[in-house]
Amino acid sequence: MPGENLSRDEARERAALLSVDGYDVSLDLRSAVGDGDGGGQPRTFRSVTTIRFRCSEPGAASFADLIAPSVTAVSLNGRDLDPGEVFDGSRITLEDLAAENELVVDAQCAYSRTGEGMHRFVDPEDGEVYLYTQYEPADARRVFANFEQPDLKAPYRFEVRAPEGWTVWSNGAGERADGVWRFEETKPIPTYITCVVAGPYHYVTDSYTRTFEDGTKLEIPLGAMCRKGLAPHFDADDVFLITKQGLDFFHDHFDYPYPFGKYDQAFVPEYNLGAMENPGLVTFREEFIFRGKVTQASYEGRANVILHEMAHMWFGDLVTMEWWDDLWLKESFADFMGAFGCVGATRFKDAWITFANRRKAWAYRADQLPSTHPITADIRDLEDAKLNFDGITYAKGASVLKQLVAYVGQDAFLEGARRYFKRHAYGNTRLGDLLAVLGETSGRDMSAWAGSWLQTAGVNALTPQVLLDAQGRVAELAVLQEAPESHPAERPHRVAVGLYRRTPEGALERYARVEADVEGPRTVVADLAGAEAPELVLVNDDDLTYCKIRFDDTSLATLKEHLGALTDPLARALCWSALWNLTRDALLPARDFVDLVLRFAGRESVIGVLQMLHTWANSALVHYAAPEWRETGGELLAECALRELRAAGAGSEHQLAWARFFASVACAEPDLKLLRELLDGTSAVEGLEVDQELRWAFLEPLAAHGVADESVLAAELARDDTASGKRHQVRCLAARPSAAVKAQAWAQVVESDALSNALVEATIAGFGQPSQRELTAPYAEKYFAAIERLWRERSIQIGMDVVQGLFPALQDRPETLRATDAWLDAHRDTAPALRRLVLEARDDLARALRAQECDAAAAGR
Numbered sequence: 111m112p113g114e115n116l117s118r119d120e121a122r123e124r125a126a127l128l129s130v131d132g133y134d135v136s137l138d139l140r141s142a143v144g145d146g147d148g149g150g151q152p153r154t155f156r157s158v159t160t161i162r163f164r165c166s167e168p169g170a171a172s173f174a175d176l177i178a179p180s181v182t183a184v185s186l187n188g189r190d191l192d193p194g195e196v197f198d199g200s201r202i203t204l205e206d207l208a209a210e211n212e213l214v215v216d217a218q219c220a221y222s223r224t225g226e227g228m229h230r231f232v233d234p235e236d237g238e239v240y241l242y243t244q245y246e247p248a249d250a251r252r253v254f255a256n257f258e259q260p261d262l263k264a265p266y267r268f269e270v271r272a273p274e275g276w277t278v279w280s281n282g283a284g285e286r287a288d289g290v291w292r293f294e295e296t297k298p299i300p301t302y303i304t305c306v307v308a309g310p311y312h313y314v315t316d317s318y319t320r321t322f323e324d325g326t327k328l329e330i331p332l333g334a335m336c337r338k339g340l341a342p343h344f345d346a347d348d349v350f351l352i353t354k355q356g357l358d359f360f361h362d363h364f365d366y367p368y369p370f371g372k373y374d375q376a377f378v379p380e381y382n383l384g385a386m387e388n389p390g391l392v393t394f395r396e397e398f399i400f401r402g403k404v405t406q407a408s409y410e411g412r413a414n415v416i417l418h419e420m421a422h423m424w425f426g427d428l429v430t431m432e433w434w435d436d437l438w439l440k441e442s443f444a445d446f447m448g449a450f451g452c453v454g455a456t457r458f459k460d461a462w463i464t465f466a467n468r469r470k471a472w473a474y475r476a477d478q479l480p481s482t483h484p485i486t487a488d489i490r491d492l493e494d495a496k497l498n499f500d501g502i503t504y505a506k507g508a509s510v511l512k513q514l515v516a517y518v519g520q521d522a523f524l525e526g527a528r529r530y531f532k533r534h535a536y537g538n539t540r541l542g543d544l545l546a547v548l549g550e551t552s553g554r555d556m557s558a559w560a561g562s563w564l565q566t567a568g569v570n571a572l573t574p575q576v577l578l579d580a581q582g583r584v585a586e587l588a589v590l591q592e593a594p595e596s597h598p599a600e601r602p603h604r605v606a607v608g609l610y611r612r613t614p615e616g617a618l619e620r621y622a623r624v625e626a627d628v629e630g631p632r633t634v635v636a637d638l639a640g641a642e643a644p645e646l647v648l649v650n651d652d653d654l655t656y657c658k659i660r661f662d663d664t665s666l667a668t669l670k671e672h673l674g675a676l677t678d679p680l681a682r683a684l685c686w687s688a689l690w691n692l693t694r695d696a697l698l699p700a701r702d703f704v705d706l707v708l709r710f711a712g713r714e715s716v717i718g719v720l721q722m723l724h725t726w727a728n729s730a731l732v733h734y735a736a737p738e739w740r741e742t743g744g745e746l747l748a749e750c751a752l753r754e755l756r757a758a759g760a761g762s763e764h765q766l767a768w769a770r771f772f773a774s775v776a777c778a779e780p781d782l783k784l785l786r787e788l789l790d791g792t793s794a795v796e797g798l799e800v801d802q803e804l805r806w807a808f809l810e811p812l813a814a815h816g817v818a819d820e821s822v823l824a825a826e827l828a829r830d831d832t833a834s835g836k837r838h839q840v841r842c843l844a845a846r847p848s849a850a851v852k853a854q855a856w857a858q859v860v861e862s863d864a865l866s867n868a869l870v871e872a873t874i875a876g877f878g879q880p881s882q883r884e885l886t887a888p889y890a891e892k893y894f895a896a897i898e899r900l901w902r903e904r905s906i907q908i909g910m911d912v913v914q915g916l917f918p919a920l921q922d923r924p925e926t927l928r929a930t931d932a933w934l935d936a937h938r939d940t941a942p943a944l945r946r947l948v949l950e951a952r953d954d955l956a957r958a959l960r961a962q963e964c965d966a967a968a969a970g971r
Contacts, residue, residue, distance in 0.1 A: 114177060114200045116248065117491045118433055124172055127165060128257065130264035134160040135254045138271045139308055140671030142221065142230055142239050150180055154219040155228065159215045165207040174202040174953025175251040175258040176217060183216040202255060214645035215255035216327040224697050225382035225867040225906045227252030235339045235832045240309035242378040242393055244386060247434060247495045261432045261538040270306060281390040283372050296389070297369060298536045300430050305388035307376045312341040316350045318357050318373070332356065333374040339832055340399045341375070349375060352413045352456055356420045359455035363524050364424055366531045379833055380868035383906055385415050387422030401834060402803030405763035407718035410458040412447040421447035423532055424670055430537040430900040434495035438485045439539060441499070442507025445469070460679065461752040464718045466653040467683040469505045474569060474691060475657065476501030477590065479953050481946045482567045482597065485510060486541050494944040496906050510563045510657035516654040517559065518552035518606040525551040559602070568597025572605070572628065573660035574647035589628045589637045589649050603628040607635050608681065609644035618668070618675040621650060633920065648681055659688035674710035683719050690726050693734060696960040698732035699968035704743050712754045717763050724771040732880045734971060747775045750905040760797025773807050777881060782817050800832050806838035814843040814879045837872045850852040852877065852885055859912060860896050861905065870908060874915035883920050890918035890926055894933045901944045913944065917951035924959050
């Protein structure tokens, strides 16, 4: 990987020297089908690229990017160059450049099995081959020669030769003539959002029309595609509904017509990400096509991603960051717009609740890791960039934008966006360009706000302090702000402070709300003086700012007894989130959090919040509970899950959520017996349909506890002989409690690169079972011995998957912490991205040990 890196300094130097007028890219993908090359060599395709570009200093030298097994020919301005001399495996040296240049590169590029570059997938169900590209941040160079950096934007013309019977799509509209698919030239875009999708995909069409105030009409052809095997499950009508609602919403708010012609959306197999904003051809992971019954939270999640990617058409595609330092300029905005658009345009009116409860949890974790960074990050190179698609760039950034809307007002915020698009269309920007338009529209000096929120790291904690007078009313209510020692920045917070009391009927409801600007370590909220004494103070009511909510003693006591009585779903979600942060921070024993789930989760009406509580309860049990209490805690959770499963409405989404949670915590023989009987039909829960996806969810714990053996899993695969079924089977096979099974799984992932990215992910997921700590203990030492070699030999995506997924987190003992520290101490000069991943895993482990100490201390109460 190091030889494929590109530094920010190199990119700046090249951008100062070159400007690109256009690309012509010709790909011959007919080699995707039929027998491969054999002999252990990668299967390849021919890629011929012509780049027209200018050089501001004639006679200077530069380089083009290409990662390919071989290069057949290179010519620069009609002069043939020796590929053996100018191509080193990742770069093509270009010397003695003219003022105007034409570079032609004829290469054999490799199909990918890692989801990077031109990914090739063979469907086990019918043998069909499917291709798609995925590039961000810098894998277009695996498909065609280019200048791989976001600020060298250019128009592209693609042509593709493909096997008979295939359809090919790219960013522009295309048609087939004389056996070649030719596509319209794109607008100026960066390399990483060019795209090709090819194969016998199932394709559905629709159209969107909008008439503007001046009478002009915009017509956008819509398309959606998936593998043929998923076609029976493909609810394209709902995808198109959300798409049209989003296009209406963003046209209403952005005042800039969608600029990229058509709008195709491809749901593709073995995809590493959620989705990618390629203009005119957005790609999504095919898991967004639901093979079985799912809750509304899943449909909301898909809608959010559709709108997130659509927002990128303006934030990121039309206007692109100059370098990856300002990745947030597109990702934070898209993350914000996903929730903003869901609430404003679709049936998913609870999207801000989901954001507060689920999305911000990602941000809080990332912002407390040793690798935390400001939203505007210091991205030295491409490896840094790859790791910064994280909870800070996305969810913290979106949270801060929500705070910005509270600070400057929604109208000023959206008018700033409109000016930003018009001023910088098809160009590149930095932080200052956005601050300039926001300063114009809000009338505020944005530099201080940016300094506090965008250029410092860490999360503040806000705690209420309530003083009562002799009559029992509020004499003074203050908000205390704390910052961690490692990142001591205090920030200005625009917050809503809510006061809650129980009604005579027992409901816990808000009776007072005041917005205030919190600055410094202590801020008095004068407008609440004289209010009735609250039973609960919520210092970030309505979730206006980004902070960890803390409670005073009275509020915490109220929640422990009456959390389920909170009637407002957003307030309830915020309290759950705050209690989870207390658990992670070793301020609330894990068993107390589990007890809250046992007593109150059954009353949670918002399905996405309930599913998050299930995830947190599981994490509390596996990572934060004292080891000696885990068995008791697991029994209590399984008992609760089964009780709620039987009590839930027949056929309801709550019933489905509790069924899945029950499977995830089942470990006692009676519980495993019930899962077996639900699978074979000898037991039933009224209204619960055990469809194929739920069958696999039941089979994993049965495999992990030695109840479902290889023959059972083989029979299930025969029943579900699909790509999805194969992934499930691989995960379940790796979950079996056998030393031989673990050795095989380890070898398949660590010692071989034969598995595709999706099967690597499935094997890792099965390998680490909480009930098998002793069985996987020997692999802690092996992990540290292997990761540096593995990082050097594998692609960065596979390297990340393995280093994160196989870290011995379940060996949660001080000895593992010491082994991690020893590796870090001995590898100070290893790749910074690898050190970052290990440091993050170490921090999670240290946090778990602190939480376990906190929980153990609660045992004697």
